[in-house]
Amino acid sequence: MFYFSLPVVTCYSLLNYFVFSGRFMKLIFLEEVDSTNEYLKRVEFCHGLCVVAEKQTGGKGRRGKKWISEKGKGLYVSFMFSPISYQIASLSSLAFGVAVLNVLKTLDKRFYLKWPNDIYINGKKISGILPELLSDRLIIGIGINLNYTRDELSSLEVPATSLFAEKIPFDKHSILDKLILEVENYYELLKKKAFNVKEFEKNCPLIGKEVSVIEEHKQFNGIALGIDTNGCLVVEVEGKIRRLFSGNVSIRL
Numbered sequence: 250m251f252y253f254s255l256p257v258v259t260c261y262s263l264l265n266y267f268v269f270s271g272r273f274m275k276l277i278f279l280e281e282v283d284s285t286n287e288y289l290k291r292v293e294f295c296h297g298l299c300v301v302a303e304k305q306t307g308g309k310g311r312r313g314k315k316w317i318s319e320k321g322k323g324l325y326v327s328f329m330f331s332p333i334s335y336q337i338a339s340l341s342s343l344a345f346g347v348a349v350l351n352v353l354k355t356l357d358k359r360f361y362l363k364w365p366n367d368i369y370i371n372g373k374k375i376s377g378i379l380p381e382l383l384s385d386r387l388i389i390g391i392g393i394n395l396n397y398t399r400d401e402l403s404s405l406e407v408p409a410t411s412l413f414a415e416k417i418p419f420d421k422h423s424i425l426d427k428l429i430l431e432v433e434n435y436y437e438l439l440k441k442k443a444f445n446v447k448e449f450e451k452n453c454p455l456i457g458k459e460v461s462v463i464e465e466h467k468q469f470n471g472i473a474l475g476i477d478t479n480g481c482l483v484v485e486v487e488g489k490i491r492r493l494f495s496g497n498v499s500i501r502l
């Protein structure tokens with residue numbers, strides 16, 4: 250069923266244009282914005298609102314980092330939903346990571362997940378997710394590198410790539426269409442407490458491997474055993490079990 254919401258049309262006068270895609274999704278396209286996540290913090294609450302920008306002047310990554318957001322070079326999109334409990338929200342990086350992975354896997358089967366919320370191919374990051382839970386809304390920001398050249402990504406802290414650099418053909422609008430459906434689906438699963446972390450685990454090559462962990466500037470090694478129901482990475486370190494809420498984890502070579 251398609252949903253036409255008049256208040257969306259009248260409230261968001263800054264829109265260049267709008268279309269409707271998916272069930273109850275309202276979509277806004279902007280030529281330029283500071284950050285699509287920040288935009289969704291400023292506007293009136295609207296469950297299912299999705300904003301896409303051609304360019305971000307202040308694209309945000311996790312842990313206060315910047316997200317490269319040049320015009321036409323990436324997909325920069327954020328979704329607004331009714332808030333969910335803090336406990337469920339702790340799984341949102343994983344659930345929406347699977348949502349993005351499902352979309353990218355329609356283009357190439359080699360994409361995989363890196364705990365807690367990155368999508369990789371060939372050892373390089375191609376997409377990241379920034380969930381933000383506010384008292385009255387959940388915002389899910391997703392960035393996918395589309396047209397960047399290797400040179401344009403070479404100065405980034407984390408090795409990164411794009412669909413263009415990997416020579417994977419794509420259609421931006423088709424990616425967005427599929428993303429909307431997947432994100433909506435995984436939001437519903439989260440809300441119903443029906444998201445199974447096994448979906449993440451089976452697409453995360455870290456699991457079962459010897460890993461190196463950097464957590465709060467400390468480095469240690471261990472074996473990644475799996476992901477628990479709270480979304481923590483379970484690592485065996487010198488015979489003891491440690492549960493990580495966050496951290497930089499890589500396979501030990």
Ligand code: BTN
Nearest residue numbers: 284308309310311377378390392
């Ligand atoms: C990360 O891996 O660090 C998360 C990156 C999230 C980037 C997206 S792009 C759309 C949305 N708007 C932002 O400012 N950030 C997210």
